[in-house]
Amino acid sequence: MFKNYLKIAWRNLKKNMGYSAINIGGLALGMAVTLIIGLWVNDELAYNNYFKKKDKIAQVYQSQTFNGETGTGQALPRPLEKALREGYGDNFKYLVMASWTNDLYLKYGDKSLSRPGNYMQREAPELLELEIIKGEKDGLREINSIMLSESTAEALFGKEDPIGKVIKASNQYDLMVTAVYRDIPFNNSFNDTEYLIPWDQYVAYREWVQEAEDNWGNNSFQMFVQLADNANMDRVSATIRDVKKNLNEDTAEFNPQIFLFPMKDWYLRGNFENGKQVGGRIKYVWLFGIIGAFVLLLACINFMNLSTARSEKRSKEVGIRKSIGSQRRQLIYQFLSESFLVVLFAYVLAILIVLLSLNGFNDLARKEIAFPWSNGTFWVVSLAFVLFTALLAGSYPALYLSSFRPVDVLKGTFKAGKYAGLPRKILVVLQFTVSVAFIIGTVIVMQQINHAKNRPVGYDKEGLIQIPTFSEDFFGKYDLMRDEFLASGAAIEMSTSSSPTTRIWSNRGGFTWEGKPEGFQEDLAWTEISPEYAKSLNLKIIEGRDFSREFASDSLGVLINETAKKYLGMANPIGKFLKDDDEEDPSPPLKIIGVVQDMIAQSPYEPVKQGVYVYDRFNNSSFYNLRLNPNQSASQNLATIERVFTEHFPDIPFQYDFVDDEYGEKFAAEERIGTLSGIFTALAILISCLGLFGLTSFVAEQRTKEIGVRKVLGASVFNVWNMLSKDFLKLVIISCFIAIPISYYVMNGWLQDYPYRVILEWWIFVLAVIGALAITILTVSFQAIKAANANPVNSLRTE
Structure with missing residues (x-):
């Protein structure tokens, strides 16, 4: 029986090739979008699944309150380690102090390269569940050891066995390779950890780290933990909450709250607002999941519309089959089998589309998603997906077509009824409501990005490069x-x-x-600079003057930005002093000599932070900032700079970054979202237009004789076009009125996440309406004009 259903379904598909192509093509596009989004969502949700103990791993976070506003982050004081080990050690299986991830110069023989990594305590390889290829897992036991990732080891040593070999780090100290571990996967919080060096080495070679051992106010470190097997994340987090406040009076005024931030939330729910967790990338997972569902729904609507629209052509078939004994249940199975065949063909085509577009999608989304050929779960889900889509797309046509009464059909008295077309109209309205909402959402996302991009940066980022100087080789050589x-x-x-x-x-x-208010808790962005900083950045001096080498007193001078002037409450800041309030060991007071224009150093979507720029007295900063010669090409300038650099630092690889590229990275996440939204919107519109094209084609075919009579009676091409188009335009206008308030509500809520945001203007919605109407007119006009220009003799010949 099922074989017979499929045979009839195949014949019907072949008989109506045009409509079959529209059905299969539209469904394939919808399913391809849903598949790609599904793979992306799965990759997002699978972030950090590399760790088998993911539910037990956490990073220690801290919240502090400044002037009523609570900030949260992973920066911690070093004494916290001792407090947690001694007071709460039974709750942890591993407790690991770590530096921030930084690039390090590694040299072996004549090979020199720079790689990111961390200084970590001895238990790090166990906590990170590193897969050791060569050497020992306890590779951080000795102070002068280093563990390398497989790719870094290969880059340094080639095919040579690296274990026991000595490499030079930052051209300062020797480290012996004790282990090589497999590269940590891409979708992982530690994927850029290309080396691990013992924490003891970090402490031994840095005086400031040693001095931080008992300094609760120096929040310059990270800490990762793995809970004991019998420990509960929430209970342990609540237990350690007030440890810093209880042990240190100096920082108690900031109400420091220590807590465990579980690994499962690092990537998707990493945003905090006033001390509370408020989500993060999970909103984009929901967003694209909803987009995928709606795009698939649009494709299914096409199938429903075209199937029910052709109901009269199938009515005699239904009447005859019912008259010879077919039950309604059998007819439903027949139409569902046709739906299943269409969906199956569409799914095969969708997989082909996904395979062809996956590399481009990965480049766009910055992913490394591979098609899961060998994943059994994927194919089980795919089968369920096909069956679900077939049922969704075929259920309404099957129930509708199987309900015809054979007597009415065979007598020729069957009429579709006054409201028979109402469901199709509702579905068209739903299609274009979604499409118009997508158009509005995409326009607002791109407008918000451009709004932030056009914001004054405060300095000239064009032609400016920065060179990292993470080595003592650079100390004292600036001049x-x-x-x-x-x-x-x-x-x-x-x-x-x-x-x-x-x-x-x-x-x-x-x-x-x-004039400092009583109880005011200041938080200032601190940057040490050389006297030429403002000149190299073309940073404008608003009040006072810049640093000058001619004034020895400038070594205790300071520049503040415009926001800091307001923040400090200084109407006339020039000549005022910032004094250290440490009574036991105060630093010399800093004299304000100038006010510089605000420059964006953090998110371009947020207000500029109050900042101070102090004279780099020790000449050991982390970056060279070079303003390239505008009269020469960038490549020529860089080649010259590299030659000079290599002459003085032959053992250090030449690295640089264009500041405008680094600044552009601040928009990367939003731009990816905007671009992907634009692509999915275009596909949604295309799918909707395919359905509209098919419906217009069918209506024109259904009214062929009417059009012929009208033309014989003198109707113009415009009259015929208007007759066929106006109903569809009315439906699209209704869609716009529904889509506008929905999209306004959703996008206004999305914009609230950005303190510096665009204002929703009326023209955005008008533009979307005009665009939707233009797309509808273009889609409908092809068939309408074709029908209007047809020779009426051919359509009336049989009368």
């Missing part, structure tokens, strides 16, 4: 290198800074000043 780079003609100005231009690496408090 020499500046002279060399400027003399080469490749740079017209150069400076140093302790933070990259596009980020803030350090925040400080503990200052007093004239």
Whole structure:
């Protein structure tokens, strides 16, 4: 019986090739979008699944309150380690202190490269569940050891066995390779950990780290934990909550709250607002999941519409089959089998589309998604997906067509009824409501991105590069290198800074000043710079003056930005002092000599943070900032700079970043969302247009004789076009009125996440309506004009 159903279904598909192509093509597009989104959602949800103990691993976080506003982050004081080990050690299987992830220069023989990684305590390989290829898992036992990822080891040693070999780190100290571990997968929080060096080595070679051992105010470290087997994440987190406040009076005023942030939330739910967890990337998982469901629904609507629209052509078939004994249940199975065959063909075509587009999608989404050929679960889900889609797309046509009364059909008295077309109209309205909402959403996302991009940056980022200087080889050589780079003609100005231009690496408090409110808790972005910093960035001085080498007193000078001027409450800041409030060991007071224009160093969607720029007295900052010569090509400038750099630092690889590229990375996430939304919107519109094209074609075919009579009686092409188009245009207008308030509500809520955001303007919605109407007119007009230009003699010949 089932074989017979499929045979009849195949014949019907062949008989109506045009409608079959529209059905299969539309469904294939919808299913391909849903498949790609499904693979993306699965990859997002599977982030950090590399860890078998994912539910037991956490990072220790801290919330602190400044002037009534609570900030949350992973920066911790070093004494917290001792407090947790001694007071709460039974709750943890592993407790690991770690540095921030930083690039390190690694040299072996004549090979020198830079790789990101961390200094971590001895238990790190166990906590990170590293898969050791060579060497020992306890590879951080000795202070001068290093563990390398497989790709880094291969880059340094080639086919040579690295175990026991000695490499030079930052051209300062020797480290012996004790282990090589398999590269940590891409969709993992530690995927950029290319090396591990013992924490003891980090402490031994850095005086400031040693001094931080008992300093609760220096939040410069990270801590990762794995709970004991019998420990509960929430209970342990609640137990350690007030440990810092109880042990240190100096920081108690900030109400520090220590808690465990579980690994399962790191990637998808990593946003905090005023001390509360408020989601994160999970909103995009929901967003694209909903988009995928709606795109599939649009494709299914096409199938329903075209199937029910052709009901009169199938009515005699239904009448004859019922008259010879077919039950309604059998007819339903017949139409569902046709639906299943269409969906099966569409799914095969969808897989082909996915395979052809997956590489491009990965590049766009910054993913490494592979098609899961060998995943049994995927194929089980796919079968369920096909069956579900077949049922969704075929249920209404099957129930509708099987309900015809054979007597009415065979007598020729069957009429579709006054309201028979109402379900199709509702489905068309639903299709275009979704499409118009997608158009509005995409326009607003792109407008928000452009709004932030057009925001004044505060400095000239074009033609500006930064070179990392993470080695003692650079200490004390700034003046020499500046002279060399400027003399080469490749740079017209150069400076140093302790933070990259596009980020803030350090925040400080503990200052007093004239007029400081009682109980005010300051939080200032802190950057150490050389005197030429403002000149190299073309940073405008608003008040006072810039640093100058001619004034020895400038070594205790400070520049503040416009936001800091307001934050400190200084109407006339020039000549005022920022004094250290540490009474036991105060630093010299800093004299404000100038106010600089606000520059965006954090998110371009947020207000500029209050910042201070202090003189780099020790000449050991982390970056060279070079303004390239605009009269020469960038490639020529970079080649010259590399030559000069290599002459002075032959053992250090030459690295640089264009500041405008680094700044552009701040928009990367939103731009990816906007681009993907645009692509999915275009596909949704295409699927809707396919259905509209099919419906228009059918209506024109159904009214062929009517059109012929009208033309004989003098109707123009425009009259016929208007007759066929106006009903569809009415439906699209109704869709627009439904889509506008829905999209306004959703997008206005989305924009609330951005303090610096675009204002929703009326023209966005008008533009979407005009676009939807234009698309409808173009889609409908092809068939309408074709029908209007047909020779009426041919359509009336049989009368």
